Amino acid sequence: MSRLMILFLAFFLSACERVNQETPARPERPARIVSLDYCADQYVLKLVDRDRILALSPDAGREFSYMRAAAAGVPTVRPNAEDVLILKPDLVVRSYGGGPNAAAFFEKAGVPVVDIGWTPDIPSVMENTQRIADALGESERGAAVNEDMQERLAHLKKRSTGETALYMTPAGVTTGPGSLIHEMIVAAGLTNMEDQYGWRSLPLETLAYEKPDVVAAAFFGSRTNHPDAWSPMKHPVAKAQLTQSEVVSLEGAWTSCSGWFLMDAIEALAGGETQ
Amino acid sequence: MTDLSVENLTLCAGATTLVESASFKLAQGEFVALLGPNGAGKTSLIRAGIGLQSADDGRSLLDGEPVHSLSPAQRARQIAYLPQIRPLAWPNAVRDVVSLGRFSHGAPLGHLKGLDAEAVDRALEACGLTDLASRRTDTLSGGELARVHCARAFAAEAPLLVADEPIAALDPRQQFRILDLIRAYVDQGGGALVVLHDIQLAARYASRLIWMKEGRIVADGPPAETLTAERLKDIYGVTARVDGAHIHIEGAA
Amino acid sequence: MTRESLLMPVLIGASVLAIIAACFLGSTALPADRLLAALFGGADAGDRLVVWQIRLPRAISAYIVGAALGISGAALQGLLRNPLAEPGVLGVSASASLMATFALYYGIASITPWAVPLAAIIGALAATALITLAALRTQSVVTLILIGVGLSSFAGAAMSLLMNLAPNPFSLSDMINWMLGSVANRSFDEITLAAPFILAGGAILFATRRGLSALTLGEEAASGIGLDLQRQRIFTVVGAGLATGGAVALAGAIGFVGIVAPHLIRPFVGHDPARSLAPSALLSGLILVVADIFVRLLPTSAELKLGVVAALIGAPAFVWIAMQRRGGND
Numbered sequence: 001m002s003r004l005m006i007l008f009l010a011f012f013l014s015a016c017e018r019v020n021q022e023t024p025a026r027p028e029r030p031a032r033i034v035s036l037d038y039c040a041d042q043y044v045l046k047l048v049d050r051d052r053i054l055a056l057s058p059d060a061g062r063e064f065s066y067m068r069a070a071a072a073g074v075p076t077v078r079p080n081a082e083d084v085l086i087l088k089p090d091l092v093v094r095s096y097g098g099g100p101n102a103a104a105f106f107e108k109a110g111v112p113v114v115d116i117g118w119t120p121d122i123p124s125v126m127e128n129t130q131r132i133a134d135a136l137g138e139s140e141r142g143a144a145v146n147e148d149m150q151e152r153l154a155h156l157k158k159r160s161t162g163e164t165a166l167y168m169t170p171a172g173v174t175t176g177p178g179s180l181i182h183e184m185i186v187a188a189g190l191t192n193m194e195d196q197y198g199w200r201s202l203p204l205e206t207l208a209y210e211k212p213d214v215v216a217a218a219f220f221g222s223r224t225n226h227p228d229a230w231s232p233m234k235h236p237v238a239k240a241q242l243t244q245s246e247v248v249s250l251e252g253a254w255t256s257c258s259g260w261f262l263m264d265a266i267e268a269l270a271g272g273e274t275q
Numbered sequence: 276m277t278d279l280s281v282e283n284l285t286l287c288a289g290a291t292t293l294v295e296s297a298s299f300k301l302a303q304g305e306f307v308a309l310l311g312p313n314g315a316g317k318t319s320l321i322r323a324g325i326g327l328q329s330a331d332d333g334r335s336l337l338d339g340e341p342v343h344s345l346s347p348a349q350r351a352r353q354i355a356y357l358p359q360i361r362p363l364a365w366p367n368a369v370r371d372v373v374s375l376g377r378f379s380h381g382a383p384l385g386h387l388k389g390l391d392a393e394a395v396d397r398a399l400e401a402c403g404l405t406d407l408a409s410r411r412t413d414t415l416s417g418g419e420l421a422r423v424h425c426a427r428a429f430a431a432e433a434p435l436l437v438a439d440e441p442i443a444a445l446d447p448r449q450q451f452r453i454l455d456l457i458r459a460y461v462d463q464g465g466g467a468l469v470v471l472h473d474i475q476l477a478a479r480y481a482s483r484l485i486w487m488k489e490g491r492i493v494a495d496g497p498p499a500e501t502l503t504a505e506r507l508k509d510i511y512g513v514t515a516r517v518d519g520a521h522i523h524i525e526g527a528a
Numbered sequence: 529m530t531r532e533s534l535l536m537p538v539l540i541g542a543s544v545l546a547i548i549a550a551c552f553l554g555s556t557a558l559p560a561d562r563l564l565a566a567l568f569g570g571a572d573a574g575d576r577l578v579v580w581q582i583r584l585p586r587a588i589s590a591y592i593v594g595a596a597l598g599i600s601g602a603a604l605q606g607l608l609r610n611p612l613a614e615p616g617v618l619g620v621s622a623s624a625s626l627m628a629t630f631a632l633y634y635g636i637a638s639i640t641p642w643a644v645p646l647a648a649i650i651g652a653l654a655a656t657a658l659i660t661l662a663a664l665r666t667q668s669v670v671t672l673i674l675i676g677v678g679l680s681s682f683a684g685a686a687m688s689l690l691m692n693l694a695p696n697p698f699s700l701s702d703m704i705n706w707m708l709g710s711v712a713n714r715s716f717d718e719i720t721l722a723a724p725f726i727l728a729g730g731a732i733l734f735a736t737r738r739g740l741s742a743l744t745l746g747e748e749a750a751s752g753i754g755l756d757l758q759r760q761r762i763f764t765v766v767g768a769g770l771a772t773g774g775a776v777a778l779a780g781a782i783g784f785v786g787i788v789a790p791h792l793i794r795p796f797v798g799h800d801p802a803r804s805l806a807p808s809a810l811l812s813g814l815i816l817v818v819a820d821i822f823v824r825l826l827p828t829s830a831e832l833k834l835g836v837v838a839a840l841i842g843a844p845a846f847v848w849i850a851m852q853r854r855g856g857n858d
């Protein structure tokens with residue numbers, strides 16, 4: 001029994017060994033950049049020249065990737081540690097790719113990581129863009145993207161008559177205050193019909209009583225074949241909204257990640273007119 | 276008059292021959308006992324004879340029609356069958372089990388009326404089950420259960436009855452009761468073919484004995500003619516003395 | 529028996545009450561007077577829309593799915609002579625789910641919406657036929673249930689595989705709904721697709737119920753009293769397959785529902801399988817509507833799946849019945 005105890009203690013102590021906690025230094029101008037998911041792909045493709053991109057995520061060319069045209073011909077890598085580390089990158093950019101422990105893992109392996117981060121509103125999107133551009137060594141380009149966004153916002157002809165809008169997807173999900181989608185609706189001058197906080201299922205019963213003036217319909221083009229057998233969107237009351245209200249089609253690529261491209265969505269919601 | 280005529284029936288299971296060229300007749304008004312040691316093929320003969328199993332050769336005619344050309348319901352209206360193994364899947368009431376005897380008449384079970392209800396009542400009375408009619412079958416003794424199954428067979432009021440070991444594992448009194456019921460049935464015009472192991476009882480009740488050995492019918496006739504000491508030695512391998520209708524079995528041969 | 533003659537009227541009355549009670553629940557507060565007005569005439573368009581298009585279809589879906597599983601369960605129990613037989617336990621529901629997801633995720637459903645219930649029925653029929661064939665070879669109920677467990681597991685695994693390989697992206701919540709069952713967001717569109725099959729299956733089972741009573745005596749004697757065994761097996765399999773397939777197409781695979789109701793009904797109908805069919809259907813429908821009410825009342829963050837509540841009630845009942853059996857027909 002005591003020999004077993006000694007064995008246990010030995011294992012226990014070895015597991016308690018403290019790990020080197022230093023974060024690796026980021027290069028000023030990284031030249032071997034790998035991005036782990038399609039949200040990170042957008043920033044990398046927008047801000048960095050192709051010769052400095054080592055690899056993108058496999059989703060870079062998919063229809064929900066805004067910069068898919070620019071992704072053509074760029075090599076891709078599956079976002080697991082083994083495949084990425086073999087390429088010997090000097091910077092990894094990610095939002096969700098590689099799993100929740102990816103940042104800690106890559107840094108332990110000596111590769112610095114840039115996290116895209118959470119952006120609850122439009123100002124934070126712009127701050128984020130600048131931060132990422134700085135990390136990529138392209139501060140000027142980041143500033144240019146933000147300037148463009150500011151200009152478009154300034155010239156936006158908002159809807160001013162207090163119309164209501166509801167965000168609808170084939171999966172039957174909508175959102176109230178607390179999400180970037182909500183901020184986009186507000187920026188376009190509309191009132192979000194869903195007033196309860198956070199992401200939720202379409203409010204079918206509310207739709208029986210009142211209809212939104214504008215339906216912000218996202219992902220309908222790309223996922224028309226999506227089965228989703230229990231989606232509230234299949235219910236006749238929800239389907240009726242697509243024929244009885246004004247429908248603004250939003251491309252999935254505009255809303256599936258946070259970034260400067262949400263301006264396309266805001267402009268579409270506002271009616272597409274600019275001053 | 277309904278009659279069952281089995282001609283040269285042969286039944287094989289793989290390489291084993293269960294029944295070979297067996298022929299017999301069963302008519303109304305007869306009490307026929309089918310005797311033979313275990314494994315002689317009695318059950319197989321019965322099952323093939325009434326059409327529950329297909330024979331490999333020979334034929335079986337019910338009122339001149341091949342048994343297999345009849346639907347199960349048509350056949351059931353002519354022959355009431357009491358098998359050797361009698362499971363009861365659910366603990367129904369006695370009356371409900373007996374009512375199943377009217378199944379082939381298209382009766383809506385549970386709401387029997389008219390002729391069907393009367394037949395069930397008659398069967399219950401004949402078997403002494405009127406007091407037990409509402410009891411659940413899982414609360415009955417072996418003897419009572421045997422009577423329930425008999426009542427089920429009688430409720431069909433079919434012209435012929437084929438019973439496979441109806442009195443096995445019963446005490447002597449119950450055995451006599453059941454055989455008395457069958458004899459009453461024959462006296463009222465039915466025809467019964469009963470598989471028995473008790474040769475004494477068979478000789479006492481049956482008007483005809485059919486003896487089987489190793490798949491063949493070796494004798495078919497009244498007890499007076501077919502029941503002899505030699506026969507007992509030949510079929511069962513026992514030494515015995517036969518004294519009229521009394522048999523004294525002395526031991527294994 | 530006065531108990532038996534009261535059974536059907538009581539069940540019908542309770543079912544109607546339960547469905548109306550289910551209509552009280554929803555995201556908008558609807559007081560009783562407006563609800564009744566919407567049901568029976570009067571009331572404005574919004575109220576009528578909420579009650580007739582949103583709440584009532586959900587309640588009715590739960591009811592007919594329960595009824596389908598209840599009558600299939602009672603019929604399978606009669607055929608297999610075992611109180612533990614049930615579409616969920618025997619893997620029939622899971623197989624139906626598997627075929628339905630196949631039709632849905634591989635684009636067959638885009639050819640015609642009937643593809644989903646038809647595929648579910650094919651899956652259910654295949655599984656029921658398999659179980660019946662197995663029942664011919666073995667008398668042991670334990671073996672049958674093990675085969676059912678095997679079928680369920682296989683169907684679940686195959687469903688995961690198919691969903692992963694599907695050309696269209698899938699959602700995990702959809703898969704969970706297929707495997708655990710839900711009547712959320714059901715409209716009369718889906719009911720119209722499933723109801724004909726449920727009604728046809730139920731009608732076939734009801735019309736051939738007499739033979740199930742005959743099987744009380746065992747197959748040998750049942751054949752002796754005039755039952756055409758092959759015909760009975762085929763009709764029961766087809767009926768149970770149609771009803772279960774339709775139910776799964778509507779609400780996914782819900783298990784154990786078909787065990788509780790027949791077990792409760794049996795003492796009232798003298799343990800006669802034939803007489804247990806209709807009351808079992810009604811009671812199972814009632815149970816599922818009440819379960820759906822619970823699903824919406826329980827203060828959980830995400831709505832519980834109907835199959836979860838059904839299993840919470842039905843699985844203990846399953847274990848209890850299994851322990852009660854005196855090993856008679858095992």
